[in-house]
Amino acid sequence: MSGTLVLRMESVRKTFGGSVVLRDVDLEVAPHTVTALIGASGSGKSTLLRCANLLEEIDDGAIWLDDEEVTDPRVDQDAVRRRIGVVFQAYNLFPHMTVLENITLAPRRVHGVARAEAEARARELLERLGLGGKAGEYPDRLSGGQQQRAAIVRALAVRPRLLLLDEITAALDPELVGEVLTVVRDLKDEGMTMVLATHEMGFAREVADQVCFLEGGVVLERGTAEQVFGDPRQERTRRFLRRIVEAGRL
């Protein structure tokens, strides 16, 4: 990878009450690339994303966003978080606000964008993600897939430099997974830089430029999707993928 990286993590260590959850994690994310974090439940994927977004304080190491060391205590962490969009497994839309109000909340309140401009951008994004008719609806009138797409629109509304997606299809009924993955595919085609934690191995294989396999808080293997899925170097990666294949998930 060459040029300025969007995200760089170096020797990141994270503990929770004495147990090490991330151990010497290095990660490099180049512009306009998709990185997939794969690994068993509890391997540290979500924690890595939460550290990248400064939602968790790291114990050791350093994180850079666009060449700025954001773990430097002098840096305004709220300002850093505003440059990163995050979508979680649970859509977390405010139930008492319409879809449009949910989406324009952060641009207006946090980024100081005028209402008309925020709404125009929100409507354009809703249209692009196939939710053009849903702006005035309350979240409980939307399907799970539509709510998750609205959550993605909300993350995009602040024009993030980087989008972090944490198991965004895990809470969805199987028939709704495809529509959300299609959105991620489209965002990739548009050049959005993304890091996603996923159990959707087929999707990771298809969409990721870089795949990182985590086990016990360690990045055991990393490479292109073709290399990691097609010719894993580590026996542990092979074993993990074999179990996925046996479960019919790849």
Ligand SMILES: Nc1ncnc2c1ncn2[C@@H]1O[C@H](COP(=O)(O)OP(=O)(O)OP(=O)(O)O)[C@@H](O)[C@H]1O
């Ligand atoms: N706030 C917390 N306090 C204590 N332990 C935590 C906390 N958050 C995560 N952990 C622990 O850190 C480890 C890694 O969890 P993490 O959620 O990052 O894994 P994951 O790979 O994302 O799992 P999954 O695929 O199930 O989402 C687990 O052992 C978990 O119990």
